[in-house]
Amino acid sequence: MSRRSRTRPGASATALSAAYDTALLDLDGVVYAGGEAIAYAVDSLLAARDGGMRLAYVTNNALRPPQAVAAHITELGVATAPEDVINSAQAVARLISEQLPAGSRVLVIGGEGLRVALRERGLVPVESADDDPAAVVQGYGGPELPWGRLAEACYAIARGVPWFASNTDLTIPSARGIAPGNGAAVEVVRIATGAEPQVAGKPLPPMHRETILRTGAVRPLVVGDRLDTDIEGAFNGGVDSLLVLTGVTDGARLLAAPPEHRPTYVDADLRGMLTGQPEVSAGGGGFGCGGWTAFVRAGELVLEGGGDAMDGLRALCAAAWTDAGDGVCALDAGKALSRLGV
Numbered sequence: 001m002s003r004r005s006r007t008r009p010g011a012s013a014t015a016l017s018a019a020y021d022t023a024l025l026d027l028d029g030v031v032y033a034g035g036e037a038i039a040y041a042v043d044s045l046l047a048a049r050d051g052g053m054r055l056a057y058v059t060n061n062a063l064r065p066p067q068a069v070a071a072h073i074t075e076l077g078v079a080t081a082p083e084d085v086i087n088s089a090q091a092v093a094r095l096i097s098e099q100l101p102a103g104s105r106v107l108v109i110g111g112e113g114l115r116v117a118l119r120e121r122g123l124v125p126v127e128s129a130d131d132d133p134a135a136v137v138q139g140y141g142g143p144e145l146p147w148g149r150l151a152e153a154c155y156a157i158a159r160g161v162p163w164f165a166s167n168t169d170l171t172i173p174s175a176r177g178i179a180p181g182n183g184a185a186v187e188v189v190r191i192a193t194g195a196e197p198q199v200a201g202k203p204l205p206p207m208h209r210e211t212i213l214r215t216g217a218v219r220p221l222v223v224g225d226r227l228d229t230d231i232e233g234a235f236n237g238g239v240d241s242l243l244v245l246t247g248v249t250d251g252a253r254l255l256a257a258p259p260e261h262r263p264t265y266v267d268a269d270l271r272g273m274l275t276g277q278p279e280v281s282a283g284g285g286g287f288g289c290g291g292w293t294a295f296v297r298a299g300e301l302v303l304e305g306g307g308d309a310m311d312g313l314r315a316l317c318a319a320a321w322t323d324a325g326d327g328v329c330a331l332d333a334g335k336a337l338s339r340l341g342v
Contacts, residue, residue: 007325008287008318010264011279016242016272017048022217023273024239027059027069029225029247030270032076034175038246042077044270053273055084056215058222060167060201060229062089062139062182063111083214088166088201089139091210093117095200096164100134107131107161109153109189110139110182114166129155138189138197139166140182150188157193167201169229173247203232212237223273225249227261240264242272251313251342255301255320255333262321268310278311280318287318294319296331303336312340 012019025031031041049055057073057080064072066085073080093114096106102122107129108114114137115125126133129152136156141149157163168183186197200206211217220239224230225247234241243249243263254266265277281288286295290311293304301319303312316336320329 005326006259006262006264007322008280008282009266009314010240010277012265012277014276015051015274016221016265016277017051017053017274020053020219020221020240022054022056022215022220023048024056024058024211024215024217024220024222026224026226026230026247027057027073028061029173030223030244031057031073033173033247035072036175037076038269040269040271041246044273045078048273049078051274054215054217055080056211056217057085058087058202058207058211059085060088060140060169060182060207061172062087062092062113062117062166062201063142065089065113065116068112086211086214087113087117088207089113089117090120090214091207092137092139092164092166092200093121093123094210095198095206096135096137097121097123099162104134105131107133107136107152107156109136109149109185110141110145110166114139128152129159133161135162135164137164137166138182138186140169140172141185143179145185150185150192153189154192157189157195163189163193163195163197165197165199165201167207167229168197168199169201169226171248173225178248202229203236205236208233208237221273223270227253227257227263231257231263232260234263235260242267244269244272245342246270251316251337251340252333254313255316255331255337256329257321258324258328259326262317266310266314266317278314280314282318287315287322289315289318294336296323299331301331301333301336303339309340309342312336313342316340
């Protein structure tokens with residue numbers, strides 16, 4: 001089945017950690033939230049690595065340099081080297097370096113991760129539109145990003161300076177809930193200037209290219225919590241994906257996913273890397289997985305049976321995606337999802 005025509009989650013007879021050589025893991029909402037490890041994440045990552053799977057952390061968050069991110073993951077309990085971390089700051093710095101000569105000044109609106117990545121590419125970070133920058137780069141600057149930094153970007157862009165963004169994620173998970181992401185700040189600058197940035201992060205090709213160049217992955221598995229970045233990025237890169245429900249995506253969003261947002265596999269958390277994935281079978285006008293059967297009746301997704309909640313969700317995905325085809329499922333799934341608690 002091609003990814004473009006996916007109408008049900010995939011199956012794997014072996015553990016995903018054995019079927020794929022490298023896990024390309026998102027961080028926020030997958031490994032941690034608000035800096036604290038998500039339940040089961042550390043033990044699952046250690047088990048996958050002990051089984052021979054390489055772990056690489058691929059994040060759109062450009063706030064911190066790889067050294068700081070690696071130290072954080074190590075503190076959580078999974079020893080990690082800086083070269084195991086690939087972020088959108090690195091991807092956007094490569095994109096800028098391919099368009100500007102070495103030594104060019106770049107106005108930085110964001111965190112230290114951007115400055116480190118620019119220096120790695122021979123570019124010079126500056127702090128003001130009055131420093132004669134040749135480009136503006138914008139990345140997540142944390143919850144305390146001053147409003148004046150966005151004004152500096154606007155001043156430079158208004159003079160015709162090209163504008164780059166590490167990513168355009170509108171939200172980011174935190175310990176207290178969902179917070180505004182870099183995309184929200186990008187929208188402020190876009191509205192003020194009428195300009196459009198060149199974007200490097202997931203789901204766009206520059207991020208996938210950066211990841212493959214740095215990891216050398218042969219058969220990677222993208223693991224993420226977001227449909228519009230992680231899963232779409234895997235789709236664009238032509239690789240398989242595992243969606244975990246520990247971040248921003250819930251059951252309703254998953255059922256309504258268009259083809260480019262439909263993951264290969266879906267599971268509750270990172271323990272899904274350590275197991276095979278059950279087959280979703282078609283028959284009798286519906287779709288079965290485990291002890292559940294899902295089908296469409298009178299404009300509604302109906303779920304019958306019982307068992308593991310993830311099996312029920314997989315069956316619902318097959319019913320919803322098949323009904324939607326290449327579109328978006330608009331069927332009522334409220335009753336069915338309430339049975340599963342997702």
